[in-house]
Amino acid sequence: MGGDAGRDLGCQKNMDGKVNEDAIPSCCLKARACVPDPELEANCHATVVSGWFSQPQSSSDEVGKRMYFNNPMWPGEAHSLAVENILFKEKSEYQEVLVFESVTYGKVLVLDGILQLTEKDECAYQEMIAHLPLCSIKSPKNARIIVFCVAYQSSTYLCFISNMLWSKTNSYWCLQVLVVGGGDGGVLREISRHSSVELIDICEIDKMVIDVGKKFFPELAVGFEDPRVHLHVGDAVEFIRNIPEGKYDAIIVDSSDPVGPAQELVERPFFEMLARALRPGGVLCNMAESMWLHTHLIQDMISVCQKIFKNVHYAWTSVPTYPSGVIGFILCSTEGPPVDFRNPVNPIEKLEGALEHQRELRFYNSQMHRAAFALPPFVKKEVKGL
Numbered sequence: 001m002g003g004d005a006g007r008d009l010g011c012q013k014n015m016d017g018k019v020n021e022d023a024i025p026s027c028c029l030k031a032r033a034c035v036p037d038p039e040l041e042a043n044c045h046a047t048v049v050s051g052w053f054s055q056p057q058s059s060s061d062e063v064g065k066r067m068y069f070n071n072p073m074w075p076g077e078a079h080s081l082a083v084e085n086i087l088f089k090e091k092s093e094y095q096e097v098l099v100f101e102s103v104t105y106g107k108v109l110v111l112d113g114i115l116q117l118t119e120k121d122e123c124a125y126q127e128m129i130a131h132l133p134l135c136s137i138k139s140p141k142n143a144r145i146i147v148f149c150v151a152y153q154s155s156t157y158l159c160f161i162s163n164m165l166w167s168k169t170n171s172y173w174c175l176q177v178l179v180v181g182g183g184d185g186g187v188l189r190e191i192s193r194h195s196s197v198e199l200i201d202i203c204e205i206d207k208m209v210i211d212v213g214k215k216f217f218p219e220l221a222v223g224f225e226d227p228r229v230h231l232h233v234g235d236a237v238e239f240i241r242n243i244p245e246g247k248y249d250a251i252i253v254d255s256s257d258p259v260g261p262a263q264e265l266v267e268r269p270f271f272e273m274l275a276r277a278l279r280p281g282g283v284l285c286n287m288a289e290s291m292w293l294h295t296h297l298i299q300d301m302i303s304v305c306q307k308i309f310k311n312v313h314y315a316w317t318s319v320p321t322y323p324s325g326v327i328g329f330i331l332c333s334t335e336g337p338p339v340d341f342r343n344p345v346n347p348i349e350k351l352e353g354a355l356e357h358q359r360e361l362r363f364y365n366s367q368m369h370r371a372a373f374a375l376p377p378f379v380k381k382e383v384k385g386l
Contacts, residue, residue: 052080053100053108053115079323081105081115087216092208099216105321107216109184111209111256118321122186122220127364128317128372129329130190133250133285134177135344135369136331139196139351174198175249178277180236182254183209188223191252193354196346201248203232203239222358237270246279253286268304275308280336284309285329291316291375292324295382301330302385310335313342314379314386315372317363329372344369 082103089098098110106119117125176199179187183204191200204210210231214221223229232239251274274284289297291314298314305312309332316328333339347366348354355361380386 051083053083054078054080092206094206097208121320123362124317124319126186126190130187131364133283134194135346136341139346178248178251180253184213185221185223187254192226193357200229203236207233240273243277245276248277249282251284255287271304271308275334278334282334284332288328288330290324290326291379299383305332342373
C-alpha cells in the first residue's frame, strides 16, 4: 500500500491553536479533501454511504439508524472508513464480498458488511494468531538433537540406530498444522516462516474469498504459494469430522464472528472435534472476540474449552479497524507434554530466515508474545477461570 497510510496522523498547530496547513501530513489533507464523488456514488454499495464505509443502511432513515447502531456483535456503536474507490463487490454462494480502497488504511476486505482486514493493520492479527501457538511449542529440530545426544551418551550402537530411525521417520518430527478459514492467505504466510512445519492444511468454505485475496491482497495471498500448503475448499466441520485422530500438532481457527452459520464454530461439539484431531500436547489458537465488548462470549468459550483441553488461556492484540480496536484469542493444549503459552519456547528471533520470510515481521516479537497474556482486572473479574 502507499506510504501515506503508515505516516504519523497528528496535525501540528500554531501557538494560537490554528492548524498549520503546511505542517499537515498529506494523508490528513487527503482525508479533509475527501468529498462524495459522483462516480463513486454511481458505483456505490449497501455499506458505503456518501463515500464512507459503515454498517448496512436501510432506505428508511429511522430504520437505518437503528440498524446502524445495533449490529448484534457491537450494539450502540459504529466505525467508519472513508472510501476512495470500490474495487470489487459480488455475492458468493455464502456471503457478500466487498473490497474497497480506503483513504488511510489501504485496501479493505469486507464480508457480509463486516470488516475483515485492511492492508495497514492486518499484520497485528495475522502474525499474532499464527505465532502465539507455533512459538509456544518446542522446535522438532531441538527434539531430534536431544534424542540423538541421549543415544550417543548411552552407546555408539544406539547412536547409529537412532540416526537411522531419525532419517527414516523424518516426517514424524515435523509439525503438521491445520488452518480453519483464513482464505485471504495471511495466516498461511506467517506459518510459512516456521521451517519445522512439514504440512499446512487449510479448509476454507468460500473460494471467492481465496480468489479475491489473490487478486487484491497479494501480500497476504503469497501464503498459498508455499508448497507445503494443501487447500481444501469446503465445510470445516465436515472436514475436521473426517480427520484421523491426533493428526495435527497445531490448529488455527481464523473464523468470522460467531453469528449465523459461524455460531457452530464456537460450540462444544466443534471444540471436541478439534481436540480429537490434535496430538498429545497439541495446541489450538481460536479467534475469541474483544474483551471490551464480548466478555460473555469469551466466558462461554473458556468454559467449554476448560472441559475439553488441559490448558486454556486468553490473549489479545490491538487491531485499530476492529470494533473496540482489539481482538482476542483462546489458546488451548491437549493432555500430553506441557505447553507454556506465556513464554515463547521457540522464539521467532531464533528461527532461521523467519524474520525475513516474504517480508519482515511488523508486529509480533517475543516481547509482544508475553505481553499478550497480560489481562486487565475487569477481564479477570468478568471471565472466570483466567
